[in-house]
Amino acid sequence: MDVDLLIGIFPQVLLDGITLGFMYALIALGYTMVYGVLEFINFAHSEIFILGSFVGAEVLLGLQARGAVEAWSPFLLVLVALLVGMLASGLLAAGVERVAYRPLRNAPRLIPLISAIGVSFFLQDAIRLFESLWRNAFNIVYPPMDVMNERFELTPTIDISVKSLVVIGASLLMLWGLHSLVNRTKIGKAIRAVAEDQAAASLMGINVNRMISLTFLIGGAMGGGAGVLFGVQYSLINPYTGFIPGLKAFTAAVLGGIGNIPGAMLGGLVLGILEAFGASYLSLLTGGAFGAEYKDILAFSILILILIFRPKGLLGEVVRERA
């Protein structure tokens, strides 16, 4: 075993893991907010995430066709794509809630879950149909922006690309914005009140339906933003790309304590870093017997261990059973 190599790549793997972790954290917010308010898992969130990625790609490709990729600053381009992607995903999430979940709100818990899975499949194929009609393509490639690929060399072996910095920076901003919204504004207070007790909140004059729509809108927007950043970072998406990151983000939300916003962030970071180390180190540590393909098993094993020994997650509080 090459100890120098193991130590040498450690900071680089950590950096890659943090970038990935922020992406998971952003997606996880959608799961955790919906769970916090409605106590149910929105399994269509993977597709809401990937829709944001597609909208971002369409915006960038549209701008590229008009020559804007060369003329504009790439940071402005990404910002525009990010905002449009967030808006589209937020609206879609709120729309899905209105059509597929609200009519089932008083049904047993299993029913909206099934509805969510149905919506998820529907959206996958709807995106696929649209892209094959519109572009006659299955894989969509984000337009290359050279500045994004430039790298800052920290040491000869460790460097970080501009786009990783963009991902981390944008994620931090979005997380900070969400945190302020939920904890420092009236809307946030109302959302928290609805999460606490819908009936009591409604008696206090809070429009419960509107707050739930807003929760979906915000959670969806975070997912859509993550989708655009995902495209900028990894450049290739297809209608089914969302599934695995969505599942990992769900894991991250549970890991951090579902329903808990800082928990989703922590869970995302832990999972991203674990995955990066798993994929990079497994093969080096086992002399090639286990390779990168086992990284997901590692991540999910840790999830299972956490659930056994700390079922409410790292930062979770015990969810009060409703009377």
Added chain:
Amino acid sequence: MTTFRFRHALTALAIAALLLPATAQVVAQSKGTIKIASQSPLSGGQAALGEGIKLGAQLAVEKLKGNLEKMGYKVEFVPFDDQAKPDVGVANAKNIISDKDIMAVIGHLNSGVAIPSSEVYKEVNVVMISPANTNPVVTDRGYPNVNRVCGRDDVQGVVGSEFAHGTMKVKSAAIVHDKTQYGQSIAEFFKADAEKKGIKVVAFEGTEEKSNFDPILTPIKAKNPDVIYFGGIYDQGAPFFKQAREKGIKAKFMGPDGMDSSDLTKIAGKSVVGMNYTSAAGPASALPKAKAFVDEFKKKFGKNPEPYAAEAYDAATIAIKAIEEAAKGGKKVTREDVSTAVRKAKLSGITGEIAFDSKGDRLKAQYFVLTVVSDDPAKWGDNKIVKQLTIAPPAAKK
């Protein structure tokens, strides 16, 4: 009374409808329908190659069905979409064998799909002629109905490692594969021969990941190999190579025929310019007889044929000739006879001379090493041939 008359009119119409086509087409249709199927991914990430296979076969059927039609058969081409998934391929295969009119299957693209599907074809001995399946297992099972017009990975992998060692003079290699029957096995053939020749293999990894290759690339970057070989298909290889360059890895890139699609440059852009790949399908420029095919293909479908479209054309040609052979003398065409006729077939096709050995491998298959010359997907056909070999398949092991 009106209803009564109406009913009469209906009956008369129905009788007329029954009689008319029977009298008009009684000669042409007396012998029934013969269908030729294709199976390849028509949707999903590998559709570019799969569509090429379908269109190549379709072109051959439409062009050559005349003889069979003169004999009194109606000839149909029926394409199936296997989505590059083994379960879908097998489900389609079951439909194919239950349709008694289907006399031959042209396909698949993926060895991992062709192998389980051909187990189904074997049940009723319907012939499969593969334009693209390079995994040795496809023919090594010795099935009488399974044939291929392309080369094999145990040869192709060695062609690659020989080129890496002899021409590129690399000293060390990192090898990554996609864990499929095709990708992993060609990566292993490459690795085994590379090690034999003294190339140091610094990493050998499998991954199903399609977007984030950072964790695999970081250790590879630290080990600084001369070449990175990716055993797999372009929809995964392209983002892998793109991210490798973006990460500042300076190694040369290599891959097998799974990289041979214009989508590679569509996705990876200038990262893959200069990359070498091996192929069992030559570009049209290497096939003197293929020019007419390329022109015809472009005229009919409005685009350049992808790699393996010409092989599919030849495969379908063999199928049609074999069906004609089986129908000689007014005999009823059986799947058994078609299968036997294919194994004995000799064709001077657009990809060269085709004949099969006892297990269904092409005698004298061709292998190419090519270099990507441009990041423009439309110029994929211009890729430079740096080496061209004709190698016989290894003898059956048993």
